[in-house]
Amino acid sequence: xxxxxxxxxxxxxxxxxxxxxxxxxxxxxxxxxxxxxxxxxxxxxxxxxxxxxxxxxxxxxxxxxxxxxxxxxxxxxxxxxxxxxxxxxxxxxxxxxxxxxxxxxxxxxxxxxxxxxxxxxxxxxxxxxxxxxxxxxxxxxxxxxxxxxxxxxxxxxxxxxxxxxxxxxxxxxxxxxxxxxxxxxxxxxxxxxxxxxxxxxxxxxxxxxxxxxxxxxxxxxx
Amino acid sequence: xxxxxxxxxxxxxxxxxxxxxxxxxxxxxxxxxxxxxxxxxxxxxxxxxxxxxxxxxxxxxxxxxxxxxxxxxxxxxxxxxxxxxxxxxxxxxxxxxxxxxxxxxxxxxxxxxxxxxxxxxxxxxxxxxxxxxxxxxxxxxxxxxxxxxxxxxxxxxxxxxxxxxxxxxxxxxxxxxxxxxxxxxxxxxxxxxxxxxxxxxxxxxxxxxxxxxxxxxxxxxx
Numbered sequence: 001x002x003x004x005x006x007x008x009x010x011x012x013x014x015x016x017x018x019x020x021x022x023x024x025x026x027x028x029x030x031x032x033x034x035x036x037x038x039x040x041x042x043x044x045x046x047x048x049x050x051x052x053x054x055x056x057x058x059x060x061x062x063x064x065x066x067x068x069x070x071x072x073x074x075x076x077x078x079x080x081x082x083x084x085x086x087x088x089x090x091x092x093x094x095x096x097x098x099x100x101x102x103x104x105x106x107x108x109x110x111x112x113x114x115x116x117x118x119x120x121x122x123x124x125x126x127x128x129x130x131x132x133x134x135x136x137x138x139x140x141x142x143x144x145x146x147x148x149x150x151x152x153x154x155x156x157x158x159x160x161x162x163x164x165x166x167x168x169x170x171x172x173x174x175x176x177x178x179x180x181x182x183x184x185x186x187x188x189x190x191x192x193x194x195x196x197x198x199x200x201x202x203x204x205x206x207x208x209x210x211x212x213x214x215x216x217x218x219x220x221x222x
Numbered sequence: 223x224x225x226x227x228x229x230x231x232x233x234x235x236x237x238x239x240x241x242x243x244x245x246x247x248x249x250x251x252x253x254x255x256x257x258x259x260x261x262x263x264x265x266x267x268x269x270x271x272x273x274x275x276x277x278x279x280x281x282x283x284x285x286x287x288x289x290x291x292x293x294x295x296x297x298x299x300x301x302x303x304x305x306x307x308x309x310x311x312x313x314x315x316x317x318x319x320x321x322x323x324x325x326x327x328x329x330x331x332x333x334x335x336x337x338x339x340x341x342x343x344x345x346x347x348x349x350x351x352x353x354x355x356x357x358x359x360x361x362x363x364x365x366x367x368x369x370x371x372x373x374x375x376x377x378x379x380x381x382x383x384x385x386x387x388x389x390x391x392x393x394x395x396x397x398x399x400x401x402x403x404x405x406x407x408x409x410x411x412x413x414x415x416x417x418x419x420x421x422x423x424x425x426x427x428x429x430x431x432x433x434x435x436x437x438x439x440x441x442x443x444x
Contacts, residue, residue, distance in 0.1 A: 015290065038271055038273075041269055047304040048232075082269040090416075097360060100355065100363075130319050142319065148318075191412070194312075196407055199395075199408075
């Protein structure tokens with residue numbers, strides 16, 4: 001597995017290059033914390049984006065869905081793809097409109113996918129997606145049947161060309177603005193769970209497991 | 223302004239069509255609550271995605287950034303663009319791996335942009351972006367100077383072709399799975415602010431305004 005992604009013409013960060021990160025640790029951690037990727041492909045010269053969940057297993061991303069899903073079919077056919085994941089960590093409030101910004105961690109990856117056909121790899125991939133979103137849940141829910149797996153299209157996209165961009169810290173200000181009696185700083189943003197809402201048919205006495213009631217992103221390390 | 227977007231070959235929701243929404247009220251509310259859009263364009267047949275913030279003013283989206291920003295330059299030149307905004311409302315936990323899902327509200331829009339050159343419209347657009355992210359803040363911070371506006375590229379994308387997709391509610395289950403003693407339901411997710419972190423140089427006695435300490439998405443109606 002890649003320890004560092006080699007910057008390419010497509011992944012070398014040109015704007016605000018000091019925010020660039022090419023190490024696999026940073027890239028993987030962003031994929032692991034985020035829940036959704038925005039996935040772009042081209043149809044007749046027109047860009048399309050589809051939001052999708054996924055799992056990262058070592059150096060590969062897995063996506064899955066129904067066989068009729070045209071975005072997935074496009075990926076499975078090897079169309080060039082751009083995958084973007086963004087975690088918004090805070091709003092950067094400056095003393096001036098101009099210097100407002102955001103603290104974020106983002107990844108962009110370019111590549112091509114292929115359909116996963118091996119039944120064991122398919123099963124591992126779809127279970128990895130559930131584990132990515134709700135760590136611990138595959139150990140308590142019913143596993144996929146053979147029929148369910150056959151109706152599922154699983155696509156792998158090896159992470160070959162990727163880079164991360166990270167902004168942290170306070171606003172950058174014009175020196176003259178520092179004398180203004182205006183508050184400036186960072187308003188952190190967090191994704192937090194509410195109270196679990198049980199399905200109407202949950203059997204009496206069945207309560208949500210701890211990995212649901214104690215849910216957090218990034219996932220706690222077990 | 224459009225009250226309902228006419229579904230086109232590109233925006234008509236084909237998969238899970240019962241989740242489709244074409245009314246401008248739904249589309250606009252999703253744009254207004256989200257903070258980031260993922261914006262895709264094509265370079266030499268390759269899709270690119272850039273995450274960007276924005277503002278919606280009536281039926282137009284505004285993006286801005288430095289003149290050297292290649293994504294913005296591409297938009298300003300009228301490249302076909304796909305804009306995707308996704309709000310993740312909850313994790314849908316089923317009794318089976320197969321029926322796990324997510325509750326979300328998403329919009330996809332296709333169109334082309336143009337550079338905003340009129341100084342008044344540019345000023346209104348950049349201030350609208352700050353107001354979109356932190357409602358109330360343009361009334362307390364220093365407004366952009368003419369020089370700052372000249373270094374800023376502002377792009378407008380009229381919302382002509384757009385659709386929303388919304389999933390709500392509990393998991394869809396296989397009838398046989400309802401007898402399983404497994405918890406199922408929805409884990410809601412919320413974006414919430416932490417405590418404001420003041421910049422090191424904030425003048426003594428200057429405290430964060432109420433629109434910062436009471437920050438919430440969607441923005442409270444004033």
